[in-house]
Amino acid sequence: MPTVQEAILEAIGHHRAGRLEQAEAIYRRVLSQFPEHPDALHLLGVVCTERGDAQTGLDLISRALAINPHSATYHLNLSRSLRDLGRHDQALAAARRAVELRPDDADGWLNLRNIALAAGDIDQAIEALRRAIGLAATAQLYIDLGNLLRSRYRLPEAQQAYRQAVALDPRSASAANNLGVALMEQGRASEAVQQFAHTLSINPRHENALLNLGILYRRDGQLAPAVDCLRRLLAIAPRNAEAIVELAAALAQQGHTTESEARLHEAIRLRPSPRLRVVEATLLPPIFTSREHLLEWRHRLESRVQRLHADGVKLDIAADVARHMFYLPYQGMDDRAIMQRLAELYVPPKMDRPAGSGDGWRIHVGFVSRYFRNHTIGRLMAGMIQRLDRRDFHVTVFFFDRRKDELAQRIASSADATVDLPDSVAMSRQVISAAKLDVLFYTDVGMEPLNYTLAMSRLAPVQCVTWGHPDTTGSPEMDYFISGTDLDTDAGRQFYTERLVRLAHLPIVYDRPVTPGRPRGHFGLPDDAHLYGCPQSLFKFHPDFDAVLAGILRRDPRGMLVLLEAHEPNWTRILRTRLAAAMPDAIERIRFLPAQPYQNFLALCGLFDVMLDPLHFGGGNTTYEALAAGTPVVTLPGQYLRGRIAFALYRSMGVMDCVVRSAEQYADLAVRLGTDRDLRAQVSRRIDACSNVLFGNESGVRELEAFLKEAVATAKRR
Incomplete structure (x- = not known):
């Protein structure tokens, strides 16, 4: 007949093998003979807990502890029974007692980690895991530590934990991928790309790495490799809804709108959600094939946003991003109603109203982009x-x-403080709120989703936006839109949900660029042609502009229109096809040049006989650069700010020779300047003589300072 110890060892064998009934029977047999045997009480209690009867397990282990109160193992398993009963405070106390009794036991610290997680105490779980790692470090434990640190937004520490995991196991795809995620969330995109690529070198079928690499490529405008990554992922996991959505986004950016829409419908069937409904409703092509095509898509947008409201759709943007509408203002229409209705779909987190800096000396302003x-x-x-x-x-x-380019470093060095925001809207809100600003100044809202989403929350007593992206935000939390008396007419107030502030001078202090000399042959352009340049992003080419361009080329047989290819080849193809339909007789005199390095771009601005400002959404930087070179810029100001920048610069200069009032006048003036060398030289001399006012002029900044002081004072009186 076996001894008690032999019986318990036999039961433990069954227990470890998962044969709980056999283990329980032996423990009970021992207790029938020795009712106060602490090990049998304890182990039977563990079995009961594992079989779902935590209360009985708790009673048995408590009896064992009454006999042997100094057993670390008993306290450890008591904590598990208490956890399963939802008695988290007592479970934590028991788990802490276990490690007090045996501080060199890694399993005890790991148990405390688990109990703390069940209690929702992430910080205690992190510290317990650090103690376990100090006793028995493994790559997986470092990965677990990194995951906990990420959940607390402690990204630099998480990154270090993942690096330790990689050092311990260089072939761990999980460690490499998680390091990439931490870098991605810190906004360190280029380093994250390297880590995801390394992950895929270890495991080419790693789904998360393929997804994240596709996301980063898409955000960086590298659409072909983004599409490749996402199609590879979908070949492995065809029902991965997140990958389908990302593929749809990349295809939309490429201009493959029909396939993008089909992919969105597929994702909605697989995983319906308010976010996907909003994404599908707000899909827009980057370039339209005709004015009718544009109007069709605008009507689609308006009707689908209306349907979202009718269906009661709301998108929680506490952690998710809102859907920014980058391409909408290029349609040349009043966007206020659409932008306001879109903003009403979003539910930002409730936050305490910010109190400001409390600095009685200086106003604290934060600029974000x-x-x-x-x-x-x-x-x-x-x-x-x-x-x-x-x-x-x-x-x-x-x-x-x-x-790390020169301009980024110059901006950073001029600031009193700089902050790197993480690639998380929830974390970014926390970081900006913690800065205790008096004014949060968005230089652009609507160019990318994170900034647009932040603009839906109240993060400073005064919140302003200016015309980096010249359209209303629609956000009820945006107080002011900073514009100018010539950028917006007085009637322009109706186009903004914000209060429109029209400064007499633009608050832009632009450094005059030096135009380098390049011969036309450097760009493959003929010396005997009249060069009409419009080196703008191709989504600025509204279908209404086609007739103007055709009119110029038909009036001037020696005229050549010089455009720049898009980074995405499909955009160039779509626009070229549209222009060929509008002017088949002149399409051979439209030259698309590759995208140019900045110095070559400046040289081009100086080589053009005439610069053409697109209708509805004109040039900003490009106009400054052309005027710095003395190149005439023909412009037809519209009723919206985005079509009035060249006009505002000319008004500042007091030179109105190139401002026209109709599309017919536009083509006539462009051709006169292009073909009449004397007239062109005369206008160029006037531009050269008067353009100094555009560069290094701080008058607008002084006005902005006065406005900000008054806005902060007004906010304090509320």
């Missing part, structure tokens, strides 16, 4: 940020995915 770098926004807004008077203003610059 993804594009504070060598980009249109960076070049337009850098001077304003740099020249704000630091005697009266404390300036914080918030970066997303901070780049």
Whole structure:
């Protein structure tokens, strides 16, 4: 007959093998002979807990502890029974007692980690896991630590934990992928791309790495590799709804709108959600094939947004991003009603109303954008940020995915403080709120989703936006839209949900670019042609502009229209096809050049005989650069700010020679300037003589300072 100890060892064998009934029978047999045997009480209690009877398990383990109160193992398993009963505070106390009794037991610390997680105490779980790692480090434990740290938005620490996991197991695809995720969430996109690529070198079928790499490629405009990653993922997991949505987004950016729409419908069938309903309703092509095509899509947008409201659709944007409408203002219409109705779909998190900095000396202003770098926004807004008077203003610059180019560094060095925002709207809200700003100044809202989503929340007592993306935000939390007396007419107030502020001078302090010399042959352009340049992004080419361009080329047989190819080849194909339909007799005199490095772009601006400002949505940076070179820019100002920038610059200069009032006048004037060298030289001399007012002029910044002081004072009186 076996001894008691032999019987218990036999039961433990059954227990470990999962044969709980056999183990229980032996434990009960021992207790029938020795009712106070602590190990048998304890182990039977563990079996009962594992079989779903935590209360009986708790009673048995408690009896064992009454006999042997110093057993770390008993306290450990007591904590599990208490956890299963939902008695989390007592479970934590028991788990802590276990590690007090045996502090060198990694399993005890891991148990405390698990009990703390069940109690919702993430910070205690993190510390317990750190203690376990100190005793028995493994790659998986470092991965677990990184995951917990990420959940608390402690991204730099999470990144370090994942790096330790990679160091311990360089072939761990999970460690490499999670490191990529942490970098991605910190906004360190280029490093994240490297990690996801490394993950795929370990496991080419790693679904999460393929998805995240596709997302990052898409965000960076690398659409072909994005589509490739996402199609590879869907070949492995064809019902992955998130991958289908990302593929739809990439296809939409490429201009493959029909396939994008079909993919969205597929995703909605697989995983219906308010977000997918909103994405599908707000789909827009980047380039339209005709005015009728444009109107058809606008009607589709309006009717589907109306349907969303009728169906009671709301999108919680506490952690999700809202759907920004980048392409909408290029349609040349009043967008206020659409933007306002879209904003009403979004439910931001409830937040305490910010109190401001409490600084009685300086107003704390935060500037936020993804594009504070060598980009249109960076070049337009850098001077304003740099020249704000630091005697009266404390300036914080918030970066997303901070780049290391010269302009980004110049903006950063001019600030009193810089902050790198994570690639998470919830975390970014927390970071900005913690800065205790008096004014949050968005240089652009609507160019990308994160900034647009942040604009739906109240993060500072005063919130402003200006014309980096020249359209209303629709957000009820945006107080002011900073414009100018020539950028918006007085009637322009009706186009904004914000209060329109029309400064007498533009608050843009633009550094005059130096136009490098390049011969036409450098770009493959003929010396004997009259060059009409419109080196704009192709989504600015409204179908209404086609007739103007055709009129110019038909009036001037020696005229050549010079455009730049889009980064995405399909855009160029769509526009070229549309232009060929509008002017089949002149299409051979339209030259698409590859996208140019910045210095070559400046040289092109100086080579054109005439610069053509697109209808409805004109040039910003490009107009400054052309006028700096003395190149005449023909413009037809519209009723919206986005079509009045060149007009406003000419008004500042007091030179109105190139401003027209109709499309017919536009073509006539462009051809006169293109073909009459003397007239062109005369206008160029006037531009050269008067353009200094556009560069290095701080008058608008002084006006902006006065406005911000009054706005902060008004907010304090509320």
